Amino acid sequence: MTVADTTHRLQRLKKAPASPLRRAVLTGLVFGIVGIYLAAVGILLMIHGRAIIVDVLSLGQAALIAIALGAGAFIARRETARRLPEVLLHSVLAGAITGLMLAALVLAMDTFDLRSIFIALSPQLEEMLTFGFDDIFTGLAILVFASAVLGGLGAILAHASPAIRKPINIGIVAVVVFGVFQELIQLILPTADWFDPIHDLIYTYEGLTQEGSLIIFAIAAGLSALWSWYEGRETAAERDATERHAGTVVKVLAALVLVVVLPLVAGNYIGQVLMLVGLYILMGMGLNLEIGLAGLLDLGFVAFFAVGAYTTALLTADSPHALAAYTAFPSLSYWQAMPLAVLASVVVGVLFGIPVLGVRGDYLAVATMGLGEIVRVIVQSDAAAPLLAGAEGILQIPKPRVFGFELGDPVELFYLTLVCAGIAAYFAWRLENSRLGRAWMAVRDDEDVAQALGINLVKVKLLAYGLGAAFAGLAGSIFAVMLTSVYPSSFQLLVSINVLALIIVGGMGSLPGVIVGALALVGLPELLREFGEYRYLFYGVALILMMRLRPEGLWPSATRRRELRAAAEGADPELEPAPSIAAVTAPEPPQGQ
Amino acid sequence: MADAAASRLHIPRLRTLARFTFVDVILWCLRIAVIVVVVGGTIGTLIKGRYEAAQWFDLLMFGLTIGSVYALIALGYTMVYGVLRLINFAHGDLMMTGAFAGYYIADTFDYSGFLNSNPLAAMTVILLVAIATSMTLAVVMERIAYRPFRHVRGLAPLICAIGVSFFLEQTFRGFFGPSIRSYPDPDWLTVKTDIFGFVVPRVDLIVIVLAIVAMAVLYLIIQKTRMGTAMRAVSEDVDTAAMMGINVDKVVVFTFALGGAMAGIAGVSYAFVYKQVYFYMGFTPGIKAFGAAVLGGIGSVPGAMLGGFFLGIVESVGPSLFLDGIGIRAPYQLRDLIAFTLLIMVLIFRPHGILGERMAKKRA
Numbered sequence: 034m035t036v037a038d039t040t041h042r043l044q045r046l047k048k049a050p051a052s053p054l055r056r057a058v059l060t061g062l063v064f065g066i067v068g069i070y071l072a073a074v075g076i077l078l079m080i081h082g083r084a085i086i087v088d089v090l091s092l093g094q095a096a097l098i099a100i101a102l103g104a105g106a107f108i109a110r111r112e113t114a115r116r117l118p119e120v121l122l123h124s125v126l127a128g129a130i131t132g133l134m135l136a137a138l139v140l141a142m143d144t145f146d147l148r149s150i151f152i153a154l155s156p157q158l159e160e161m162l163t164f165g166f167d168d169i170f171t172g173l174a175i176l177v178f179a180s181a182v183l184g185g186l187g188a189i190l191a192h193a194s195p196a197i198r199k200p201i202n203i204g205i206v207a208v209v210v211f212g213v214f215q216e217l218i219q220l221i222l223p224t225a226d227w228f229d230p231i232h233d234l235i236y237t238y239e240g241l242t243q244e245g246s247l248i249i250f251a252i253a254a255g256l257s258a259l260w261s262w263y264e265g266r267e268t269a270a271e272r273d274a275t276e277r278h279a280g281t282v283v284k285v286l287a288a289l290v291l292v293v294v295l296p297l298v299a300g301n302y303i304g305q306v307l308m309l310v311g312l313y314i315l316m317g318m319g320l321n322l323e324i325g326l327a328g329l330l331d332l333g334f335v336a337f338f339a340v341g342a343y344t345t346a347l348l349t350a351d352s353p354h355a356l357a358a359y360t361a362f363p364s365l366s367y368w369q370a371m372p373l374a375v376l377a378s379v380v381v382g383v384l385f386g387i388p389v390l391g392v393r394g395d396y397l398a399v400a401t402m403g404l405g406e407i408v409r410v411i412v413q414s415d416a417a418a419p420l421l422a423g424a425e426g427i428l429q430i431p432k433p434r435v436f437g438f439e440l441g442d443p444v445e446l447f448y449l450t451l452v453c454a455g456i457a458a459y460f461a462w463r464l465e466n467s468r469l470g471r472a473w474m475a476v477r478d479d480e481d482v483a484q485a486l487g488i489n490l491v492k493v494k495l496l497a498y499g500l501g502a503a504f505a506g507l508a509g510s511i512f513a514v515m516l517t518s519v520y521p522s523s524f525q526l527l528v529s530i531n532v533l534a535l536i537i538v539g540g541m542g543s544l545p546g547v548i549v550g551a552l553a554l555v556g557l558p559e560l561l562r563e564f565g566e567y568r569y570l571f572y573g574v575a576l577i578l579m580m581r582l583r584p585e586g587l588w589p590s591a592t593r594r595r596e597l598r599a600a601a602e603g604a605d606p607e608l609e610p611a612p613s614i615a616a617v618t619a620p621e622p623p624q625g626q
Numbered sequence: 627m628a629d630a631a632a633s634r635l636h637i638p639r640l641r642t643l644a645r646f647t648f649v650d651v652i653l654w655c656l657r658i659a660v661i662v663v664v665v666g667g668t669i670g671t672l673i674k675g676r677y678e679a680a681q682w683f684d685l686l687m688f689g690l691t692i693g694s695v696y697a698l699i700a701l702g703y704t705m706v707y708g709v710l711r712l713i714n715f716a717h718g719d720l721m722m723t724g725a726f727a728g729y730y731i732a733d734t735f736d737y738s739g740f741l742n743s744n745p746l747a748a749m750t751v752i753l754l755v756a757i758a759t760s761m762t763l764a765v766v767m768e769r770i771a772y773r774p775f776r777h778v779r780g781l782a783p784l785i786c787a788i789g790v791s792f793f794l795e796q797t798f799r800g801f802f803g804p805s806i807r808s809y810p811d812p813d814w815l816t817v818k819t820d821i822f823g824f825v826v827p828r829v830d831l832i833v834i835v836l837a838i839v840a841m842a843v844l845y846l847i848i849q850k851t852r853m854g855t856a857m858r859a860v861s862e863d864v865d866t867a868a869m870m871g872i873n874v875d876k877v878v879v880f881t882f883a884l885g886g887a888m889a890g891i892a893g894v895s896y897a898f899v900y901k902q903v904y905f906y907m908g909f910t911p912g913i914k915a916f917g918a919a920v921l922g923g924i925g926s927v928p929g930a931m932l933g934g935f936f937l938g939i940v941e942s943v944g945p946s947l948f949l950d951g952i953g954i955r956a957p958y959q960l961r962d963l964i965a966f967t968l969l970i971m972v973l974i975f976r977p978h979g980i981l982g983e984r985m986a987k988k989r990a
Contacts, residue, residue: 074800150730152803330781387652388974395713395784399916400973403966406913410963415956416949491649530788537785566804570796576789577771580782 053115053123057108061127061184064104065134071096072138072162074570075153079563081161084240085212092213093161097135101128101180105187117192121185128184132177135162139173199261200254207253208246215240217560220299292451296444304444306559308515311450312508313555316532317539317547318454318461319504324533325542325590326470327497328477330398332529333385333405337502339412339524340381341509344374346427346519354422367433371510378506379499386498390491393480405529413521426520430513443515450511457504461544464500473497474542527569531555534572537579540586549588653974660971667948677946683824685943691830691899693938694837698892699915700922700930701844702764702885708861708925709881710776715787716767718912719794720760720886724893725903726798727759728752729809736810745814753836757890763794764886765879772882773875791909799905806904809897833895840891841931844884848927853880861925910962914941917969923979932980941965 071077081093105124112120138154139162141147147154163172190198211218219236222228235245296304316338323329347356348370357364365373389400411417413424421427433440433449440446464470472493475483484490513519531554539550554575558568579586671677699721706714731752735741741748771790775783815832818825848854853876859867860877868874896911897903918937922929944964949957972979 070797074797076800151801153800324781328781330784384652387649388656388970390649392973392977394781396920396973396977398784399713399913400970402913403917403970403973407963407966407970410960410966414959414963416954416960491647530792533785533788567796567800569792570800573789573792573794573796577786577793580786580789581771581774584782 053112053119054126056111057123057127058130060104060107061130062134064100064107064127065131068097068100068131068135069138071100072135072158073151073153074567076567076570078153078155078158078161079567082563083213083561085209086243086246087237087240089243089246090212092209095209097180098183101131101183102187102190104128104131104180105184105189106191107187108184109188109191117189120188120192124188125181125185128187129177129181131184132180135180136173136177139163139169139176143169196258196261200257203257204250204254208241208250211235211249212241212246214560217299217303220303221295296447301443304442304447306556308443308447308450309559310551310556311447311454312512312515313532313535313551314454314548315450315457315508315511316505316528317535317551318457318544319501319508320532321536321542321544321547322461322464322473322504323497323501324536326465326477327473327494329494329497330394330401331498331501332398332402332526332533333408334401334501334505334532335524335526335528336385336405336408337378337382337505338509338512338528339408339521340378340502341374341506342513342519342524343412343421343427343509344377344506345370345510345513346430348373349430350427351429351431352422352427354420354427367431367514371507374510375503375506378502378509382498382500382502382506383495385502386495390494402526402529405526409521409524409526412524421521424521426518428518430517430519432514432517440514446511446515453507453511457507458544461504465542465544469493469496530569530572534576536586538575538587540589543586543588543590546586546588546590550586553587656971657975660967663952664948667950667952670952671947671950674950676950680824681946682943684826685946686939687824687826687830689939689942690935691833691938692896692942693935694834695892695896695899695934696911696915696918696938697931697934698837698840698888698895699911700919700934701841701888701927703916703919704922704924704927704930705857705861705881705885707919709857709864709878710772712772712775712783713787713916714772714882714885715784715912716791716794717885717889718908718910718915719791719798720764720767720889720908721893721896721911722798722903722905722908723763723794724756724760724890725897725907726802726893727890728756728894728897729807729903731755732810733807736812741810741812742814745812753891753894756894757887760890760893761883761886764882764889767794768879768882773878776878791912795905795909802905804905806902809901809903811901815898829898833899836891836895840888844888845927847884853877857881914962914965914969917965917972919979920977921968921972921979923981926979926981929979929981937965937968940968 068077077093077096079093080096081091083092084090085092085095104127108124108127109120112123139159142154142159159169162176163169164175166172166175190201215236219232222232222236235242235248241249292307296307316334319337320331320334323331323334345367347354348362348365349355349367351364352358355364356362385401385404389397389404392400412421415423417423432446440449472483472488475486475488476490476493480490483493512523516523535550535554536547537550538554539546539548554568554572558564558571564571699717702717702720703714706712706717732741732748735748735752767790771786772783775786815827815829817828819828819831820826848857856867856872856877857880859870859872860874864874867877892911893908896907900907914937915934918933919930920933921936922931922933941961941964945957945961948964949960954960
């Protein structure tokens with residue numbers, strides 16, 4: 034601990050506890066700012082278009098409700114020591130202030146022409162926030178009143194015992210999920226005659242019906258309550274380790290079966306989405322070797338992806354730019370080209386790694402990003418156009434064939450991706466627990482110590498770049514046949530950031546984390562198509578929030594979790610000298626987004 | 627005897643050769659390749675003689691102009707790095723926010739005719755608004771995203787900074803739309819001025835002078851004021867500075883504010899040179915300016931200025947001078963290639979830069 038650390042802590046300790054009223058006002062303001070931000074950036078109106086319950090509740094309104102509830106719940110969480118009426122008063126105040134902020138936004142929109150600057154502040158948004166009333170003051174009164182009530186409700190919910198809170202929360206989540214993903218769920222639901230009445234009861238063409246949402250809420254809440262009752266009855270001793278292990282195996286198998294069967298049932302659209310997810314899982318596993326295990330923050334990862342794609346294109350395409358068109362090199366089938374593409378990526382990965390061997394930390398990130406950009410600039414330029422076709426790209430890459438059967442549609446290609454990802458995952462898993470994997474982790478934790486222990490830094494780092502690149506090359510190769518063409522514009526830096534974000538969200542150094550991250554960051558935005566525009570905004574927010582709130586990721590690896598927990602326990606006595614002071618040093622109110 | 631002496635002479639030499647690994651070979655090849663391209667290209671271009679003196683002068687002036695923008699951005703990187711040892715990845719995007727804020731003012735003034743009738747006053751207001759915007763955002767950014775990581779080591783602060791960069795870009799995209807907006811182009815900016823018999827657009831001169839004035843002011847602030855002294859103390863040694871009673875938090879906020887102000891000026895300048903604003907415009911200049919900061923020696927303020935001008939000139943003159951000579955088609959497209967190559971060469975071969983000897987040891 035340095036002197037600066039200590040003074041920093043001392044300064045924080047000296048801060049007087051905020052008065053509850055002031056905190057209520059501040060909380061209201063912060064949540065109000067979040068609401069205004071969502072409105073101004075255009076998300077609110079966009080998700081207003083997606084219904085949760087037809088004609089009753091849209092996702093946009095649900096977001097507003099969540100903000101008001103959140104304000105109340107936040108207050109209740111802070112004031113657990115106080116009595117409920119007092120807490121209720123404060124949380125109603127916070128909710129009302131949140132509502133007032135939004136009302137102020139609507140008034141400002143009504144008075145000034147804000148739309149010429151903030152393009153999202155449209156009349157439709159105003160209509161949404163005033164609930165379609167012609168007289169905006171009626172609408173705004175309802176807005177403020179509703180958010181005050183919701184603030185109170187949020188506090189009550191947060192104050193309630195978990196036995197009540199949990200089923201309600203789960204019920205709400207279930208309704209939101211069934212409402213938002215109604216297209217997907219309606220696709221999967223059986224179309225048999227006997228099922229039609231149930232289907233019609235729950236869903237109309239556009240989404241959940243009111244009865245349907247009540248039914249789903251009741252079922253989900255009931256199941257959750259049953260489950261906690263069942264869990265409570267079972268003592269910890271009954272559930273020994275082997276049983277739990279068996280449980281995990283069953284869960285994994287179930288997930289696997291679901292993944293294999295789902296695209297068959299749900300069709301090409303889901304196949305396409307899952308395939309993209311699979312490609313990103315492949316890349317995520319590769320980058321995970323570099324960042325998660327070896328600690329090399331590589332922002333030029335997309336270059337390897339590009340090499341894989343371009344190699345496949347050059348070797349197999351039926352176009353004047355293919356190697357076969359102007360050299361004696363034969364035109365290869367996909368299965369011959371894929372290993373070569375992976376090999377090319379490995380070579381490029383090693384070549385890429387050599388210059389940056391001696392560069393560490395922040396500088397490494399920028400240097401690799403520069404290398405990635407160089408690859409893109411070269412591929413895009415006219416100077417390299419005779420070889421790589423420049424901006425117009427290489428077209429007509431044939432689809433792969435198995436025993437004369439062409440893997441043409443997305444579902445079939447998805448199975449190809451799935452098999453590749455499975456094999457790659459096996460390799461990644463074995464690598465993680467190998468001598469090499471442990472050497473990588475040693476390098477990640479302290480390069481100098483690792484070297485002193487006899488680890489050959491050059492070899493180990495180059496292997497990390499090379500093997501990481503192999504995964505990306507494989508993904509690139511599949512990507513090329515998926516699109517049947519490659520363009521330089523597909524290989525932007527954004528791809529690298531995308532992969533980085535999914536590793537961070539899932540948990541660095543964790544294989545299941547990569548899958549969770551890819552599903553959350555690639556799968557979800559593809560399913561909610563209108564989100565496409567905002568996905569990078571979510572990535573940015575996800576990176577910041579994950580680093581601040583849960584740096585180990587959603588599904589951290591076991592070692593990482595243990596390390597972090599050990600570190601936290603070791604640091605605790607220093608951080609929080611006494612319980613009474615700990616209450617004062619508790620985290621500050623959220624800073625908005 | 628002679629044999630023994632010879633072997634004694636030989637053995638160390640062989641050892642040095644043995645230590646020369648294939649990694650070194652590749653690094654040397656890289657150096658040699660760059661030198662060959664630079665020298666060969668220059669000779670080739672000069673022999674071909676395709677460009678006249680006036681054209682070279684144009685390129686040089688443009689390099690100075692864009693270099694002064696890079697220098698302004700690089701100052702922000704270098705000051706923050708000096709104080710926090712953190713690459714503020716979102717710094718390029720601060721420039722974008724300044725450019726956007728300036729755009730709305732400039733556009734309003736353009737409609738009302740104020741921009742043409744009162745250039746000086748209009749320009750001052752545009753700059754002040756841009757500076758205020760970038761400064762505010764820089765301070766807010768520090769408070770929300772960077773302060774919690776003040777005492778965290780490792781990748782977390784950098785990853786958070788990448789997140790902030792994306793958040794800023796996409797927020798501006800959501801607020802103001804994804805389209806490219808064109809900056810107003812008043813007559814007094816496009817007028818050509820005569821210098822030593824060469825014609826130069828007025829905007830270049832304005833940008834260069836503006837940057838030099840801003841840098842001079844900044845230099846005075848850092849050297850002469852109390853806050854500036856505190857800043858230098860913190861970048862020298864945080865712990866000792868804290869023990870001497872310097873409020874490190876205040877100094878950090880001040881540093882971010884100064885960097886934001888420079889970014890705001892840079893944003894308006896960049897937008898007036900390229901005549902357009904869009905949400906992604908800050909990214910590439912940001913990365914290049916980081917390269918300039920490293921080139922000058924990160925943490926060193928004069929270094930950042932030097933590095934910025936150098937990078938600007940190399941990037942502007944480079945394609946014609948180095949690449950045209952070796953017969954590359956459309957060399958102008960490879961402008962970024964030159965800038966990024968320079969960035970990587972600096973990071974690999976001289977991470978402490980030209981003026982930053984003492985920083986090299988402290989890193990990592």
